[in-house]
Amino acid sequence: MSPARDIEQQAAHWLVAREQPGWSAEDARALEGWLDDSVAHKAAFWRLEAGWGAADRLAATRGGVPIAPAPHWTKAPIWALAASLVMVCMAVLALWHFTANEVDAPAIRVATAVGVHRQVALADGSAVTVNTASTLRAAFTSGQRQVWLDRGEAYFEVAHDKRHPFVVFAGGRKVTVLGTKFSVRRDGDTVTVAVVEGRVRVEASDPATAGRAAIITAGDVAIARGQSMLLADRSEQRVQDALAWRRGVLTFDQVTLEQAAHEFNRYNRRQIRLGDAQVARLRIGGSFEATNIDAFTRLLHDAFGLRVANDSDGVTIKS
Amino acid sequence: MTDDAAIKQWFIREVLPLERDLVRFITRHCRDGADVLDLRQEVYERALTGAQPNGLRSTRGYVFTIARNVLIDRARRAKIVSFEQIADIDMVGYDMDLSAEDRHMTARDELRRAMLGLEQLPPRCREVVRLRKVEGLSIRETADRMGVSHHTIERQLTLGLRALTNFMLGGEARINRSTDATGVTQKAER
Numbered sequence: 281m282s283p284a285r286d287i288e289q290q291a292a293h294w295l296v297a298r299e300q301p302g303w304s305a306e307d308a309r310a311l312e313g314w315l316d317d318s319v320a321h322k323a324a325f326w327r328l329e330a331g332w333g334a335a336d337r338l339a340a341t342r343g344g345v346p347i348a349p350a351p352h353w354t355k356a357p358i359w360a361l362a363a364s365l366v367m368v369c370m371a372v373l374a375l376w377h378f379t380a381n382e383v384d385a386p387a388i389r390v391a392t393a394v395g396v397h398r399q400v401a402l403a404d405g406s407a408v409t410v411n412t413a414s415t416l417r418a419a420f421t422s423g424q425r426q427v428w429l430d431r432g433e434a435y436f437e438v439a440h441d442k443r444h445p446f447v448v449f450a451g452g453r454k455v456t457v458l459g460t461k462f463s464v465r466r467d468g469d470t471v472t473v474a475v476v477e478g479r480v481r482v483e484a485s486d487p488a489t490a491g492r493a494a495i496i497t498a499g500d501v502a503i504a505r506g507q508s509m510l511l512a513d514r515s516e517q518r519v520q521d522a523l524a525w526r527r528g529v530l531t532f533d534q535v536t537l538e539q540a541a542h543e544f545n546r547y548n549r550r551q552i553r554l555g556d557a558q559v560a561r562l563r564i565g566g567s568f569e570a571t572n573i574d575a576f577t578r579l580l581h582d583a584f585g586l587r588v589a590n591d592s593d594g595v596t597i598k599s
Numbered sequence: 600m601t602d603d604a605a606i607k608q609w610f611i612r613e614v615l616p617l618e619r620d621l622v623r624f625i626t627r628h629c630r631d632g633a634d635v636l637d638l639r640q641e642v643y644e645r646a647l648t649g650a651q652p653n654g655l656r657s658t659r660g661y662v663f664t665i666a667r668n669v670l671i672d673r674a675r676r677a678k679i680v681s682f683e684q685i686a687d688i689d690m691v692g693y694d695m696d697l698s699a700e701d702r703h704m705t706a707r708d709e710l711r712r713a714m715l716g717l718e719q720l721p722p723r724c725r726e727v728v729r730l731r732k733v734e735g736l737s738i739r740e741t742a743d744r745m746g747v748s749h750h751t752i753e754r755q756l757t758l759g760l761r762a763l764t765n766f767m768l769g770g771e772a773r774i775n776r777s778t779d780a781t782g783v784t785q786k787a788e789r
Binding site: 282283284285287288289292293295296299300301319320322323324326327328330331332334335336337338339340341342582583 | 607610611615633634636637639640641643644646647648671674706709710712713714716717729731732733734735737738739753756757758760761763764765767768
């Protein structure tokens with residue numbers, strides 16, 4: 281049985297008894313004694329006293345006084361309407377701008393440092409968010425839209441254009457899209473493509489070996505290494521979770537601490553090292569600030585009682 | 600004594616208005632609904648034990664820090680740690696927003712809320728509470744009028760008092776029958 285519930289019931293008894301005609305000085309002393317017994321008694325009694333006292337207003341309804349209903353209707357703010365109109369106008373202008381001039385812009389190169397992510401607008405109206413420690417090049421010439429992910433990870437929101445496919449080259453893979461939202465990540469020789477919206481085609485970039493192409497859609501993840509490719513049908517929520525880095529957050533769903541540490545190490549110069557195999561196998565979940573190692577390790581300490589040792593270039597976690 | 604009175608004032612004015620958020624916070628991190636009441640009580644207990652009302656800059660920060668510690672201690676005791684729960688505690692505690700109007704009800708709000716809470720009690724309990732609060736009858740008088748035992752009225756009144764307090768502090772007007780052998784929580788009829 282719940283101890284708090286018992287105490288609450290006792291407190292309610294005292295409170296009700298105190299309101300009765302027969303309440304004596306002796307009773308009052310007994311109540312004092314009960315309250316002094318423990319802080320828990322005080323907390324429960326004061327709480328009920330305050331709540332029950334607030335309900336004293338009910339006495340006002342004696343004889344049936346009507347109560348005006350609470351005003352529910354609030355005026356729609358004019359400025360909000362105006363603001364949305366302005367946004368629509370801007371969107372229309374932008375659309376007109378992108379369709380009006382054929383894309384033919386100079387190549388660009390974006391490189392990010394550890395722990396930084398950056399959003400870049402491309403000449404065709406697409407947007408790319410470049411994750412930590414990544415390098416990306418883009419070239420839009422004679423109607424071709426081509427991007428090379430040399431290292432790291434990027435998230436693409438591709439402006440729709442049927443006539444000009446948007447192509448991303450990453451680690452021997454070629455990802456072709458018309459208009460969609462997806463991310464591409466390189467991790468050594470592994471390339472991972474995750475689709476948030478629409479469809480993309482993933483194939484080997486070398487035409488000689490481009491035997492099989494895979495079409496993946498929203499919620500899908502393709503993991504390619506060497507000649508092989510694994511297609512995982514994940515939920516859209518999990519794909520979104522995997523893209524939480526755009527908000528500076530890492531989201532884990534029951535991954536091993538080893539995998540989690542690997543993720544953190546992409547975002548920080550200070551590295552997390554695991555002291556033993558037992559720690560590495562521990563499974564965790566949750567959302568964390570990508571660049572706040574201290575908060576993460578403190579939680580490991582709080583929740584699992586793991587030992588956290590800081591040194592000059594990182595943190596070592598032991599069981 | 601004066602110290603106690605000051606702490607009580609502080610508890611009623613600053614801590615209790617946080618109850619709705621506090622319970623929501625605890626519920627979010629506690630899968631077993633039956634534990635919520637115990638955890639809430641533990642937070643209040645610790646808050647009162649360490650209270651120095653005048654030296655506090657933010658009662659809200661103080662109470663939620665305690666809540667976080669209570670949840671972590673509980674997770675430790677449980678041995679089976681769901682890391683997810685604890686991981687979120689750090690971030691969630693801060694982003695909860697509470698408007699000033701929400702915290703302090705006017706007399707009019709209080710009346711409206713009390714009427715709403717009264718309506719949600721089961722019929723018999725509602726009548727007992729109404730006779731006490733509106734008509735000002737004692738337990739004896741209520742028992743005579745309704746033709747039932749003193750004990751029955753006393754029991755209905757304590758249950759109604761607890762449910763109504765819950766409701767006044769932002770929760771649900773649930774009847775919580777602790778001493779029933781079954782321990783079943785019965786939802787108040789609408």
